[in-house]
Amino acid sequence: MKKFLIAMLFTICIADPLFAQHTRPDKPNVIVVVSDDAGYIDFGCYGGKEIPTPNIDAIAKEGVRFTDAYVSASVCAPSRAGLLTGRYQQRFGFEHNTSSLVAPGYKLTDVGMDPSEQTIGNEMQANGYKTIAIGKWHQGEEKKHFPLNRGFDEFYGFIGGHRDFFAYKDKPSHELELYNNNEIIPESKVTYLTDMLTDRATDFIRENSNKPFFMYLSYNAVHTPMNAKKDLMDRFASIIDPGRRAYAAMMTSLDDGLGRVMETLKQQKLDENTLIIFVNDNGGATVNSSDNGPLRGMKGSKWEGGIRVAMMMRWPGHIVANKTYSQKVSSLDILPTSIAAGKGKQKGTKKLDGVNLIPYVNGQNKKAPHEALYWRRGVAAAIREKNWKLIRVKENVLLFDLSTDLSESTDLSAKYPERKKEMLSKLAKWEKGLDKPHWTSAYGDKNQIMKHRMETTGREMERMYP
DSSP states (O other): OHHHHHHHHHHHHHHOHHHHHHHSOOSOEEEEEEEOSOOTTSSGGGTOOSSOOHHHHHHHHTSEEEEEEEOSOSSHHHHHHHHHHTSOGGGGTOOSSOOSOBOTTOOGGGOBSOTTSOOHHHHHHHTTOEEEEEEEOOSBSSGGGSGGGTTOSEEEEESSSOOOSSOOSSOOOGGGOOEETTEEOOGGGOOOHHHHHHHHHHHHHHHTTTSOEEEEEEOOTTSSSOOOOHHHHHHTTTOOSHHHHHHHHHHHHHHHHHHHHHHHHHHTTOGGGEEEEEEESSSOOTTTTOOOTTOOOOTTSSSHHHHEEEEEEEOTTTSOSSEEEOSOEEGGGHHHHHHHHTTOOOOOOSOOSOOOOHHHHTTSOOSOSOSEEEEEETTEEEEEETTEEEEEETTEEEEEETTTOTTOOSOOTTTOHHHHHHHHHHHHHHHTTOOOOSBOOTTTTHHHHHHTSTTOOSHHHHTTOO
16 A cells, blocks of 8 residues: 555656646745845945854855945835846836825826836746745835735735834834735734744745745845844943944844744755845945945945945855855846746846846856946936946036045046046936836935035935935
């Protein structure tokens, strides 16, 4: 009888490829982890000394750390729109953080990611993956923008740009409510949000250990409000500044959570069959005590401190370990890299701006992944080509050589007028492929103009213009 059952099981596996796939997936799982508003050197692997981040650092040690990684926007919502679509978000009018200032021809209900855009969830679903979005969404508040309608089989998180990490005493507004798929989680069940998001991530891994899954794990740490657990605040009692102490405690909760996710993968014997990509959504914020180290500027700016971020990826046996990669890469690359890891094909018909990074980091492709990278939000725009960086804010144009001036302290636009002219031309050509913003920023143009003046230097002044 036992031999008969074994024979029957073998026959089913051969006859039913879906059954075979679910019992031993050939496709790798993919987990994209996003941190929120962290400083560039607040991770140990990027030089941080004050806050231990051993689990995040392990991704870099066991995989690839990118020194010149960029996001497509220096604020949360458009940055995530670019990551989720693999396309410059300005191509579909998502230029600013969501606001009620809609442009002519659009309605409040249009504020969010255009439903005609394919997300990384759509793409991974089409390639045989079970998908989940966990944490911060920030891609619109209408039903058409809801993660379950944007390529994700499951959702556990909130749809706004931030919320308290602890429970609200009163019923929160719609964008602050915590969802488990379509159900709202009562605030009485909220403990500490970073831990709750980690709990859902580890449960999902265990629930789907026998089939390929894609997870978008979008933590809201270390975004404000600065809510930290008391025991971790006590651990960092040596940090005098209370804001920085809370930041360190929140970063530790984030790192601990990622450690639990990685440990769960090992327990489920999925560790070597999972691609993990970690990225921060934009530069350190002006209001959360983050540290961008030598990078000038902070969240919201086109300085390196606004757009250059920590990014790393790990996939044992498929990506080289303990490698530092210094060509410029982008969060736009995450979508095509995720598709390629599972040997999939793009479902959407729109041209991607990102590329598959795997052949580049493994040395099979010696060229740079991108000839140039571009940014625009309102009156401020920028381009990086090779080691040259140009920032344009209305008539004010600044030019820097990042190979010798990482902190962007010396404007070379007068010294190299031809270089300036050439890069302005390329920036203008890129802009021709963009849509007009579907809504504008509540901050207006003033902050963008002020924060990109050469005389606006130092963290104290930078924090004056969020």
